[in-house]
Amino acid sequence: MRHRAFSDNLFPHTMSVAVQNASHIPFGFPAQVPPRFAETDHVQRCLVQLRSKSQGLEKYIFLNGLKERDPELFYNILLTNMMEIIPILYTPTVGDACTNYSHIWRRPEGLYISIEHKGRIREVLRNWPASTAARIAVVTDGSRILGLGDLGANGLPISIGKLDLYIAGAGIKPSSTVPICLDVGTDTRKYLEDPLYIGVRQSRPKPSEMDAFMEEFMSAMAEVFPQLLVQFEDFSTDNAFKYLDLFRNRYCCFNDDIQGTGAVVLSGFINAARLASAASGLPLTEHRILFLGAGSSGIGVAKQLLSFFTSMGMTVEEAKNRIYTVDSKGLVTADREGLQEHKKFFARTDYQGPPLKKLADIVEYVRPTALLGLSTLRNAFTEDVVKLMASINKRPIIFPLSNPVSLSEVDFEDAIKWTDGSVIFASGSPYKPVEYKGKVYEAGQGNNMYQFPGIGLGAILSRAKHVSDAMVDKAAIALASSLDHEERANDLVYPRLHRIREISGQVALAVIRQAQAEGLDQTIVYRSLCDSDLLDHIRAKMWKPSNVIGRVRL
Numbered sequence: 001m002r003h004r005a006f007s008d009n010l011f012p013h014t015m016s017v018a019v020q021n022a023s024h025i026p027f028g029f030p031a032q033v034p035p036r037f038a039e040t041d042h043v044q045r046c047l048v049q050l051r052s053k054s055q056g057l058e059k060y061i062f063l064n065g066l067k068e069r070d071p072e073l074f075y076n077i078l079l080t081n082m083m084e085i086i087p088i089l090y091t092p093t094v095g096d097a098c099t100n101y102s103h104i105w106r107r108p109e110g111l112y113i114s115i116e117h118k119g120r121i122r123e124v125l126r127n128w129p130a131s132t133a134a135r136i137a138v139v140t141d142g143s144r145i146l147g148l149g150d151l152g153a154n155g156l157p158i159s160i161g162k163l164d165l166y167i168a169g170a171g172i173k174p175s176s177t178v179p180i181c182l183d184v185g186t187d188t189r190k191y192l193e194d195p196l197y198i199g200v201r202q203s204r205p206k207p208s209e210m211d212a213f214m215e216e217f218m219s220a221m222a223e224v225f226p227q228l229l230v231q232f233e234d235f236s237t238d239n240a241f242k243y244l245d246l247f248r249n250r251y252c253c254f255n256d257d258i259q260g261t262g263a264v265v266l267s268g269f270i271n272a273a274r275l276a277s278a279a280s281g282l283p284l285t286e287h288r289i290l291f292l293g294a295g296s297s298g299i300g301v302a303k304q305l306l307s308f309f310t311s312m313g314m315t316v317e318e319a320k321n322r323i324y325t326v327d328s329k330g331l332v333t334a335d336r337e338g339l340q341e342h343k344k345f346f347a348r349t350d351y352q353g354p355p356l357k358k359l360a361d362i363v364e365y366v367r368p369t370a371l372l373g374l375s376t377l378r379n380a381f382t383e384d385v386v387k388l389m390a391s392i393n394k395r396p397i398i399f400p401l402s403n404p405v406s407l408s409e410v411d412f413e414d415a416i417k418w419t420d421g422s423v424i425f426a427s428g429s430p431y432k433p434v435e436y437k438g439k440v441y442e443a444g445q446g447n448n449m450y451q452f453p454g455i456g457l458g459a460i461l462s463r464a465k466h467v468s469d470a471m472v473d474k475a476a477i478a479l480a481s482s483l484d485h486e487e488r489a490n491d492l493v494y495p496r497l498h499r500i501r502e503i504s505g506q507v508a509l510a511v512i513r514q515a516q517a518e519g520l521d522q523t524i525v526y527r528s529l530c531d532s533d534l535l536d537h538i539r540a541k542m543w544k545p546s547n548v549i550g551r552v553r554l
């Protein structure tokens with residue numbers, strides 16, 4: 001371990017800038033690190049400081065401050081402690097950060113494009129430094145943040161958290177990321193009445209006004225950031241579908257909740273079905289999948305499964321027949337009046353009885369092999385429902401995917417107990433391992449964080465013109481195939497989080513190859529590389545925090 005001498009000029013750039021700017025230091029005074037300051041100790045010191053905070057939100061605020069003071073150190077610590085830090089910057093704690101953002105706000109850390117900027121969005125975007133370096137923007141309008149509802153301008157931490165995953169999980173350079181919150185109002189009265197609320201104090205615009213705003217925004221983005229991929233995040237259901245359809249063939253963009261979630265859940269389902277089949281002999285194509293939640297993510301996942309089943313040789317009708325959706329009114333059937341557009345495709349035409357409303361009754365009727373929750377309804381998978389699943393299946397597949405963890409359809413420990421350990425489980429937010437009857441069980445994390453960093457990396461490197469459905473399909477298959485020997489031996493359905501960079505590399509490779517197959521790639525030189533050379537190239541392109549003071553080797 002090397003200690004710094006007083007006279008050493010070894011401040012990391014960001015630290016020296018912060019110190020020079022500190023107003024209490026007389027101008028020109030050479031600020032000192034303490035004589036016994038050791039770089040390796042400082043990493044440890046930061047972790048001790050982080051761990052001394054008892055509340056998740058305090059940890060979030062601490063990390064946010066560290067990122068401002070010393071981004072290189074922040075990313076070093078993030079990359080070497082992902083299991084501990086991702087649940088703070090991302091789900092579940094980012095949910096608290098969003099809910100309270102107007103109160104914990106400390107400094108500008110993203111772009112707010114307000115409805116009041118309409119007519120001059122280009123000018124506002126041009127304020128962003130180094131716009132030609134920008135490669136990926138995560139854009140939310142705050143209207144459906146996780147399962148927490150309409151948080152308005154408080155939604156920005158979701159964009160920041162997703163981009164930290166891009167940086168940590170796929171090696172995207174921090175300076176090429178642009179977190180954006182569209183501040184178009186909120187329909188949540190609590191925020192409109194909060195004197196500290198940081199957004200425009202008005203209700204959300206009517207659809208025609210919002211559509212015009214989005215048109216101007218997307219065209220301005222393409223002009224100001226010529227090489228940008230846009231990830232739509234946490235838009236309310238109708239707008240999520242609408243803007244994906246409207247923009248996907250005009251700009252390079254995708255919707256994480258529809259497509260990223262579709263891919264990650266398909267991937268987990270493929271691995272889960274393999275485990276279930278080992279116990280029951282049931283072929284993949286014989287599964288029946290029941291969704292609680294028929295919103296942007298529920299329908300996004302259902303479509304992804306349909307696409308997979310058809311790729312296995314089933315007709316669209318046969319594939320559709322394997323899928324059942326449930327919303328707040330019960331089993332979604334085609335004869336229901338006023339059915340929203342996005343629910344129509346999977347609405348059942350074969351159920352003639354009285355409306356089925358209770359989940360247990362629906363499970364009894366459908367006899368699903370897999371029960372997927374994207375409903376935002378905490379504890380919706382009750383003991384009787386879970387036990388019923390276990391009585392129908394040797395290894396029931398139960399994925400409570402709603403975020404944050406406070407909205408999970410069932411807790412991991414209950415699912416293990418109620419199925420006597422037979423459940424194949426993955427949740428949207430992380431759970432700690434559970435010991436039951438002397439055996440330790442690990443929960444999978446079925447979260448789109450396993451897909452969007454690799455999809456984005458592949459699209460950016462290949463300079464894809466668009467993100468096609470087939471690129472997303474290939475991302476899902478690459479993730480499903482990425483389990484290593486140890487993970488398979490432990491019955492995992494997703495790879496361990498610490499391997500996320502390796503996984504994102506494989507996902508990016510698959511995405512690039514598909515972009516090439518469809519002629520959507522613009523980095524033509526990649527076409528001549530074999531897979532292993534291209535994978536090496538992708539890995540070499542991944543950004544690492546510079547070893548500023550030699551403290552952490554990655």
Ligand SMILES: NC(=O)c1ccc[n+]([C@@H]2O[C@H](COP(=O)([O-])OP(=O)(O)OC[C@H]3O[C@@H](n4cnc5c(N)ncnc54)[C@H](O)[C@@H]3O)[C@@H](O)[C@H]2O)c1
Pocket residue numbers: 144145146147148236237256257261264292293294295296297298326327328329330373374375376377401402403404407427428429446447448449
């Ligand atoms: N794990 C992941 O990667 C991931 C990805 C995207 C979304 N999600 C989570 O999924 C949840 C839903 O997101 P979304 O974008 O689909 O939201 P959404 O608002 O579009 O859809 C929610 C759906 O749940 C249904 N629902 C609500 N209350 C219900 C009830 N009592 N019974 C049955 N159904 C009910 C609604 O009818 C709607 O169909 C959120 O909690 C979100 O955080 C998780």
Ligand SMILES: O=C(O)C[C@H](O)C(=O)O
Pocket residue numbers: 090091145146147234256257402403428447448449
């Ligand atoms: O943000 C997440 O953790 C996953 C997903 O995009 C969600 O909206 O819940």
Ligand SMILES: [Mg+2]
Pocket residue numbers: 146233234256257
């Ligand atoms: Mg989301």
